[in-house]
Amino acid sequence: MSPPTPRRRRALPVLTAALAALLCGLAPPAAADGPPDWAARPTGGTDRDARPYVYLEGTPGTVLQDRLTVTNSGRAPLTVRLRGDGRVGAWIRFAEDTVTLPPRTRAEVPLALTVPDNAVPGDASGEAVATGGGEEIRVPVRVRTIGPTLAALGVEDVEVSGGTIRYALVNRGNAMLRPRLAVRAEGVFGTLLDRPERPLPLELAPGRRVERTEPWPDAPALDAVTVRLRVTASGGARDEAEASATYLPVAPAVGGGLLVLGGLAALASGAYRRRRTGRAAPQPAPDAKPAVQPEPPEQAGPPVEAQPPVDTEPLLKAGAKT
Incomplete structure (x- = not known):
């Protein structure tokens, strides 16, 4: 048998790969993950x-x-x-x-x-x-x-943060409840949100507590609001709760805060300079004595009184007669 030519040697790996692919195609496919049988x-x-x-x-x-x-x-x-x-x-x-x-x-x-x-x-x-x-x-x-039932529903822990309203529902009775929720928000200039009562996608078993959120994508950028939630259920179950929040734009709030801080810093700097100026004025030394002016020397003995002038003319005349 003649040795394989270079062309045959190059074709051998190709044929081997094709045979392997054919065998894999004939093998049964692996079972895919799915529902239990x-x-x-x-x-x-x-x-x-x-x-x-x-x-x-x-x-x-x-x-x-x-x-x-x-x-x-x-x-x-x-x-x-x-x-x-x-x-x-x-x-x-x-x-x-x-x-x-x-x-x-x-x-x-x-x-x-x-x-x-x-x-x-x-x-x-x-x-x-x-x-x-x-x-x-x-x-x-x-x-x-079977027996007398009590339907009691509560809403509590209402919080407003950004565009989200958080709250909790509690079934305080002994009957299964399907709650309904209404949401209303009042701002400084009027009503901001008014969603009518609608059923919530849940069943609340007796004693169960569920924490939920209510989206508010168009919450105001600048306002003081009060959000009020009202929940109801069959059997006369009803409750209300509210929460307040203040909305402030981030950039103006930061700018105002920096302005206030700058004013406080200027006041503090002025007071500091005034205190430094007061301390720099010259002050007398604590042990210095005031200058004393010399007093004129005192005269010895009592003061001499002035005598009137003596008239010498009569004396001269008396000497001449003698």
Whole structure:
């Protein structure tokens, strides 16, 4: 057999790469990540019209029953563990906490929910949690305890910062609430914001507190405002709260602050110069004595009184007669 020519040697890597690509194309594609090949939902209805959650109601001390359907659509056996979670999770007991399903099968697992004797009338919620195959499915469970209900809703901790209004909603009663919110803001020169009452996208369970924000993109640049929130819900639940805020432009505020600081600095500098000038004036030495003018010497003896002139003419005449 003759040795391969240079052309054949160059073609050999190309043929090898083409063969490898062909083999890769024949291999089955890797499974893509997607939804689990099993499901858990309340028993009843069809796959297209399944119950969205388990709903039970009864008086305190009542044992309520329902079923959870677990379906294994995969090609391998599946082990699923069941438990309760949330407020009513401690009330739920399953007939089996662990269920093993062969491929392409389903199982209906009975569950019992015992309403505590001291349960407050109203609505409570929780979840039935199914875990298997590295996935977790949560099925909502809602329970209504029959008895007198109290709807009480509160809004608190209102804050206004820039273009955002923050607040908190609290369900102080024993009924499930769907709050509605109205927002109004008043400034120095009139109404700045007036949003009519609208439903909020949430359900507030008894005892639950939720912190929320309300956007205010067109908040004023210069004003003193008062923002008032009003919340309502069915059953006569209602509450109001307000907060105040002052809006100042950043640049003028900084410029005014610098101007004030400059004025204060000028006043302080003038006072300092005046104190320096006062200290520079000449002052007498603390031990210097005042200059003393010499007094004229005192005369010895009493002062001589002036005598009147003596008339000598009579004396001369008397001498001549003699």
